[in-house]
Amino acid sequence: MWGLIGRKDLTIKNIRRAFYALIIAFFIVSSLPLGVPMFSVPVGPFYFRSDHLIHMFIYFCITFMGVIVYSRAERKKAILFFIGIFVFAIIEEGHQMLVPGRDMSKGDLLFDFVGIGGAIIVHWILNRTNQLSWIVQEKSETKAS
Numbered sequence: 001m002w003g004l005i006g007r008k009d010l011t012i013k014n015i016r017r018a019f020y021a022l023i024i025a026f027f028i029v030s031s032l033p034l035g036v037p038m039f040s041v042p043v044g045p046f047y048f049r050s051d052h053l054i055h056m057f058i059y060f061c062i063t064f065m066g067v068i069v070y071s072r073a074e075r076k077k078a079i080l081f082f083i084g085i086f087v088f089a090i091i092e093e094g095h096q097m098l099v100p101g102r103d104m105s106k107g108d109l110l111f112d113f114v115g116i117g118g119a120i121i122v123h124w125i126l127n128r129t130n131q132l133s134w135i136v137q138e139k140s141e142t143k144a145s
Contacts, residue, residue, distance in 0.1 A: 012069055019065040026058055027092060052111040059115030060122075068121045068132070075091060085116055 024096050065084055070081040089112040096102040 011108070015065055016069045019062065021087070022062055022065065026062065049107065052107055055108050056111040056115035056118070059085075059112045060119045063116045063119035064123060067119060071123065078085055082120075086113070089113065089116065 066081055066085060070078045089109060091106050093109045093112065097104045123132070
């Protein structure tokens with residue numbers, strides 16, 4: 001059912017490792033002077049580009065994993081994470097001005113924030129319906145052993 005990843009592998013410690021690896025990989029890839037082929041659709045004064053979906057998906061994944069890790073932490077760490085992920089999005093988008101062939105885009109930043117907000121909402125819904133309880137069980141089982 002779980003494929004290559006077993007249920008035992010989805011502990012908070014392993015999710016935290018994947019979270020940090022994803023952030024580092026994302027920052028490295030966004031620093032490369034790549035041109036991604038994309039389509040662009042005018043929507044009023046705004047142009048919707050296919051890479052907006054990529055931005056939204058990546059920030060959704062980063063935020064969802066971070067929320068899983070830090071929502072169980074003390075309140076101060078959770079608040080710092082929420083502030084940090086928004087600051088990271090701004091810095092990551094701003095540093096692209098320094099990369100040849102890339103530029104800062106308000107549209108990309110908007111979709112970064114949409115991905116962050118979407119992950120927070122999905123986590124809140126799953127947490128309220130107790131769909132994330134198995135992660136907590138894994139955490140307590142690893143502490144008990």
